[in-house]
Amino acid sequence: MSDSVPSAGPLPRHGAGTMRYEAMVMGASAGGLEALQTILSALPAHFAIPVLIVQHLSPQSENLLAEVLNRQCRIVVQEAEEKETPRAGMAYIAPPDYHLMVEADRTLSLSREERVNFSRPSIDVLFETAAEAYGDKLIGVVLTGANADGSQGLRVIKKFGGTCVVQDPRTAVAARMPQAAIESTRVDYVVPLVEIAPLIVGLLEGKHG
Amino acid sequence: MDDLENQNLEIKLLLEAIFQKYGYDFRNYSMAHLKRRISRRQLLDGFASISEMTNRVICDADFFDRLLLDLSINVTEMFRDPTFFKAIRHQVVTFLKTYPFIKVWVAGCASGEEVYSLAILLQEEGIYDRAQIYATDFNQVVLEKARKGIYAIDRIKAYTENYQKSGGQRSFADYYSARYDAVLMAAALRERVVFADHNLVTDGVFGQMHMIVCRNVIIYFDRQLQKKVVCLFMESLIDGGFLCMGQKESLSFSEYFDQLVLINEKEKIFQKRYPPGDRSQNE
Structure with a gap:
């Protein structure tokens, strides 16, 4: 598909009282801090679904990412804890050197198993497990990065009927990761970085349908 | 679906x-x-x-x-999370030194890297000779690897860095001999170690430990099983003994949480409280 032009999004199937979406997952690598700041700081405090995030980091890095982002956002940003149930208005970041996973009962799990795509945390691991847990009620977002992590995971989100959003590679610090995601999946939206948050807020309000 | x-x-x-x-x-x-x-x-x-x-x-x-x-997750390394070993040196060793004999249980030791790391640490702190380390895992294959103490040489550079960051006092090369593409850990580091088959899920108490190290093992268990294993650890620890968990294993879910003092929050190092009557120790 041509980038920057939204393809036909999924039809809104929600009736009264049921939400079309119940969670959002995001994956970023090189250049990710700025991208995450841009998106998360633009979300309203009452953002209706939880956000789960993998940002590639050095395994030795101090756990400052959540703290930094939390100061700049209206939603609450914190490091993910095992067994907790993600809540609306909150963003959960995979701790350095742990994979973040979603269980079938939608609680979070952490793991120190092998690196996937040379990464721990790996975006694919989060996306694949979240896709199974949330099915078509999931939004997956692939952001800037210099590797192909997230592509496989986005494909699984699509397979389960979720909505796939990719940062326009031309607006990415590192284009490879969003480019790889676009090449491997018929994604629903490819949009510039600054338009991702408005797009997602719109998706939750049933627009773009 | x-x-x-x-x-x-x-x-x-x-x-x-x-x-x-x-x-x-x-x-x-x-x-x-x-x-x-x-x-x-x-x-x-x-x-x-x-x-x-x-x-x-x-x-x-x-x-x-x-x-x-x-x-089973058998991914491990020497001095993994160097700050943990540094915390042991600075916060736990002082207590261990007060005992004439020290029993340490490494539960879920996988291929043994953490066991050798602890042996090195105890040796440098001068208490290895009166220590007994019990290294257990349910998997015979990895336990055998731990027993042999032979590791791929291509990891040594990373291990050496970890060792230095952990507060190591010598050259890491003092602790192994290299041959071809492998290193053999010094025999002395095995002398005070008993490698044994033990399954946290189905086996029982491992008595009277001064320190239990079980990092990133119960993270793979559901809550019910986590609670059971913490109970097993509490029953295996002496009063005032130390329980070392993974950085993301808070134990706040456990009914034993108030019987533990969190002495290092980031590294999740706990000390088992002395019984209420023993006031001198709880000061």
């Missing part, structure tokens, strides 16, 4: 078969984790379904041994 439900059911039956046939109990492990490991084996060996794999497990003990390696 029906497919998904069927697959989850197939995994449950596989775990049941493993338990009934071999006695290893994975039924209370985190499902997302197990599923990834099982799917990986399915893909690698080309099974059409998980049920097909279950058949193979029942009939073929060698295949089960391979699957067992898949199901």
